[in-house]
Amino acid sequence: MPELAYVNGTFGPIDQARVPIEDRGFQFGDGIYEVVVAYNRRLFLLDRHMQRLRRSAEGIRLLFDFTQRPLEPIMHEGLERSGFSDAMIYIQITRGVAPRNHLIPEGISPTIVMTFKPLPKVPDELRHRGVRLMTTLDVRWTNCFIKSNTLLPNVLARDEAVGCGFDDALFVTEAGKVRECTASNIFVATGGVLRYPALTESILHGVTQAFLVECAAGLGVAAEESAIDLDTLLAADEVFQSGTTTEVLGVTTVNDRKIGDGRVGPLTRRLYDEFLARVRALSA
Numbered sequence: 001m002p003e004l005a006y007v008n009g010t011f012g013p014i015d016q017a018r019v020p021i022e023d024r025g026f027q028f029g030d031g032i033y034e035v036v037v038a039y040n041r042r043l044f045l046l047d048r049h050m051q052r053l054r055r056s057a058e059g060i061r062l063l064f065d066f067t068q069r070p071l072e073p074i075m076h077e078g079l080e081r082s083g084f085s086d087a088m089i090y091i092q093i094t095r096g097v098a099p100r101n102h103l104i105p106e107g108i109s110p111t112i113v114m115t116f117k118p119l120p121k122v123p124d125e126l127r128h129r130g131v132r133l134m135t136t137l138d139v140r141w142t143n144c145f146i147k148s149n150t151l152l153p154n155v156l157a158r159d160e161a162v163g164c165g166f167d168d169a170l171f172v173t174e175a176g177k178v179r180e181c182t183a184s185n186i187f188v189a190t191g192g193v194l195r196y197p198a199l200t201e202s203i204l205h206g207v208t209q210a211f212l213v214e215c216a217a218g219l220g221v222a223a224e225e226s227a228i229d230l231d232t233l234l235a236a237d238e239v240f241q242s243g244t245t246t247e248v249l250g251v252t253t254v255n256d257r258k259i260g261d262g263r264v265g266p267l268t269r270r271l272y273d274e275f276l277a278r279v280r281a282l283s284a
Contacts, residue, residue: 001082001083001084002014003082003115003116003117003118004078004081004082004115004116005017005113005114005115005116006074006078006112006113006114006115006116007019007111007112007113008111008112008113011077011078011081014115014117017113017115019111019113020097022097022098022099022100023094023096023097023111024094024095024096024097024098024155025092025094025095025111026094026149027100027149027151028102028149028150028151028152028154028155029149029150029151029152030060030094030095030104030151030152030155031062031092031093031094031095031111032053032056032057032059032060032062032092032093033056033090033091033092033093034049034050034052034053034056034090034091035049035088035089035090035091036049036075036088036089036091037086037087037088037089037119038079038084038085038086038087038089038119039085039086039119040085040086041079041080041084041085041087043072043075043076043079043089046072046075050066050071050072053066053071053091053093054066057093060152060156061104061156061159062093062095062110063110064093064110069112071091071112071114074112074114075089075091075114078114078116079116081116082116084116084117084118084119086118086119087116087117087118087119088116088117088118088119088120089114089115089116090113090114090115090117091112091113091114092111092112092113092114093110093111093112093113094110094111094113095108095110095111096108096109096110096111097111102151102154102155102158102159102182102183103155103158103159103162104155104159139201141153142201142202143201144179144180144201144202144203144204145199145200145201145202145203145204145205147204154182154183155182157169157171157182158182158183161182168181168182168183168184168241169181169182170186170254172230175229176229176230176231177197177227177228177229177230178197178228178229178230178232178233179197179202179203180197180203180204181241183243183245183246184206184241184242184243184246184249185197185203185204185206185208185209185241185242185243186228186233186239186240186241186242186251187209187212187223187239187240187241187242188228188232188233188236188238188239189236189237189238189239189240189265189267189268190232190235190236190237191237192221192222192267193221193222193223193224194213194216194221194222194223194224194267195223195224195225195226195228196209196213196223196224196225196226196228197225197226197227197228198225198226198227199225206242206243206244207244208242208243208244208246208247209242211275211278212242212248212271212275215271215274215275215278216271218274218278219270219271219274221267221270221271233254233259234254234257234259236259236260237260237265237267238250238259238260238264238265238266238267238268239251239254239259240264240265240268240271247272247275248268248271248272248275250263250264250265250268250269252264
């Protein structure tokens with residue numbers, strides 16, 4: 001029997017299922033999932049799976065009414081349509097479709113996707129032999145230098161910041177080390193010297209960031225890569241963000257504390273002017 005898919009009210013062959021390209025699940029990994037199995041067409045531990053799915057929705061502030069839009073009838077109908085006796089049902093709920101923006105928009109409807117496939121069987125040989133394991137360092141998710149589309153933590157951080165009256169969020173470790181913002185790198189300036197967080201796996205290595213270091217050199221401004229703690233950032237003369245669309249953007253307050261005199265600083269403005277001059281030269 002063919003594998004089956006369900007997308008927002010429509011059942012059909014799995015190879016014909018479609019989700020809009022601007023669905024936030026595709027763009028940001030902004031969604032949740034659950035896997036339920038059926039034995040002899042009976043859903044196994046369904047209540048427990050649904051409890052976990054609800055917890056996941058609450059955890060990412062995904063507004064989905066499980067009472068008004070129950071998923072259980074869809075699973076039962078999908079099982080019936082598929083004809084599979086032992087089945088694996090994959091459930092995914094994303095925040096929905098909207099123009100790409102980190103901020104969570106209001107009023108969009110979540111996307112519901114389900115797939116119905118035969119339950120995979122563990123080979124008898126493997127059950128007899130047993131499993132061989134290799135230990136590996138748990139880096140879930142510390143490889144921020146990879147520009148992955150799994151941006152849900154960034155989405156939630158910025159949405160919380162905006163909801164609290166700020167423009168963006170700044171990631172800081174438990175030890176107080178400054179990392180980056182949700183979609184931009186961070187620079188601090190003290191005594192005319194620029195500093196930016198060390199280019200480890202813990203931050204995204206910005207293309208514009210590197211370009212601005214070149215701009216600074218052109219202005220005779222020293223720029224150095226080093227660890228920056230929050231106290232150092234708060235005491236800086238100037239702080240600014242850099243990014244492909246952000247370009248150069250001054251930071252005037254952090255946690256309601258003024259940076260410098262609370263205005264965009266002169267070095268930030270000079271760097272932005274140099275940035276624009278080089279853009280014009282490159283595009284002439």
